[in-house]
Amino acid sequence: MSISITQMTRRFGQTEVLRGVDLTVGKGELVALLGPSGSGKTTLLRIISGLDWPDSGQLRVAGEDWLSKRAEQRRTGFVFQHYALFPHMKVRDNIAFGLTVLPREQRPSAAQIRTKVEELLQFLQIPQLADRYPSELSGGQRQRVALGRALAIDPEVLLLDEPFGALDAQVRRDLRRWLREVHEATGTTTIFVTHDQEEAFELADRVVVMGAGQIEQIGRPEEIYDNPATPFTASFLGLTVEIRVTLQAGRAVAPGIDASALALRDLPDGPATLFLRPSDIAPVADPEGAFIVTESLSTGALHRLRLEGPGNCIIEAELPRRAGAPGLAAGTKVRLRPETGQIFPGAARLTSRAA
Numbered sequence: 001m002s003i004s005i006t007q008m009t010r011r012f013g014q015t016e017v018l019r020g021v022d023l024t025v026g027k028g029e030l031v032a033l034l035g036p037s038g039s040g041k042t043t044l045l046r047i048i049s050g051l052d053w054p055d056s057g058q059l060r061v062a063g064e065d066w067l068s069k070r071a072e073q074r075r076t077g078f079v080f081q082h083y084a085l086f087p088h089m090k091v092r093d094n095i096a097f098g099l100t101v102l103p104r105e106q107r108p109s110a111a112q113i114r115t116k117v118e119e120l121l122q123f124l125q126i127p128q129l130a131d132r133y134p135s136e137l138s139g140g141q142r143q144r145v146a147l148g149r150a151l152a153i154d155p156e157v158l159l160l161d162e163p164f165g166a167l168d169a170q171v172r173r174d175l176r177r178w179l180r181e182v183h184e185a186t187g188t189t190t191i192f193v194t195h196d197q198e199e200a201f202e203l204a205d206r207v208v209v210m211g212a213g214q215i216e217q218i219g220r221p222e223e224i225y226d227n228p229a230t231p232f233t234a235s236f237l238g239l240t241v242e243i244r245v246t247l248q249a250g251r252a253v254a255p256g257i258d259a260s261a262l263a264l265r266d267l268p269d270g271p272a273t274l275f276l277r278p279s280d281i282a283p284v285a286d287p288e289g290a291f292i293v294t295e296s297l298s299t300g301a302l303h304r305l306r307l308e309g310p311g312n313c314i315i316e317a318e319l320p321r322r323a324g325a326p327g328l329a330a331g332t333k334v335r336l337r338p339e340t341g342q343i344f345p346g347a348a349r350l351t352s353r354a355a
């Protein structure tokens, strides 16, 4: 079912946790809410599920006003990071739970519930776990069961709050792929909360970047990755190098940096900030270069470099490390000619200390 959130606000005491959120999720879409801790992601999910209420704003699902419905009248499936399955129930009974507690007029028969659970166990690729207790499962298996429990009631909306947050990297990757397959087969409208950009980008049809109670940007993963719309999104998505530049006819100018490969910007002349990913700086050894490598560290796959240039400008850069190939040693002079980066009007805050 489609979800439409309009001008939603929520405050706790003096803290404005949601500050006028507008979001539409299409029927069958999988949207990732991506943002740092405290940006309001969980609060938004709790409001959709009926565990919390906004101070103002609207929530419509398939055109119906959900704020006039209690939690148990909304068909939502919810999976949390630490969703405690009932420890005294076997996996099959955990999955059946949501169906067994439906009001009598909606509740399927015991035989129908058994069939439904068997189908879900097969569909989620966990039939071998049916008769185990939660304590006999790995973290990843528990989350598969938790999703089974959420899906059993055929939810109109599926809400996943950092469901893989407590698992190790390889299990997370496996579960991501599995969840994407499950979503393609069920077509349930899904909101997935994460602060892990790789997870959001791999899973979602669209990514919603949240910062401090507001939506900073909404778009397809590659749109957001290539064109972060705000300084907040740029920093959050790894464009952590900020260099103070001057814009002249749309071209960034900074001492010692050749910005001629960057696209021209339709921005007024004046001070601006160039945001770059450490991996997009691509320093090249050049005796005439204006920057010098002052530190060079190897971390397995990468060389991490600290570069110093005109006006005490300090830049942290990264280069892929190839076995046997020498990196850029400390003391090497380099030139910088970045090919991708974002420019926003206004002065730099963090890494650049150019005069």
Ligand SMILES: Nc1ncnc2c1ncn2[C@@H]1O[C@H](COP(=O)(O)OP(=O)(O)OP(=O)(O)O)[C@@H](O)[C@H]1O
Pocket (backbone or CB within 6 Å): 012, 015, 017, 035, 036, 037, 038, 039, 040, 041, 042, 043, 044, 195
């Ligand atoms: N019941 C509450 N009472 C007071 N403050 C709350 C309450 N619930 C949340 N907050 C505050 O609201 C802000 C947003 O919290 P929320 O859990 O929505 O963020 P989040 O983006 O999901 O963060 P995380 O990734 O850490 O879960 C935080 O500053 C939090 O401390």
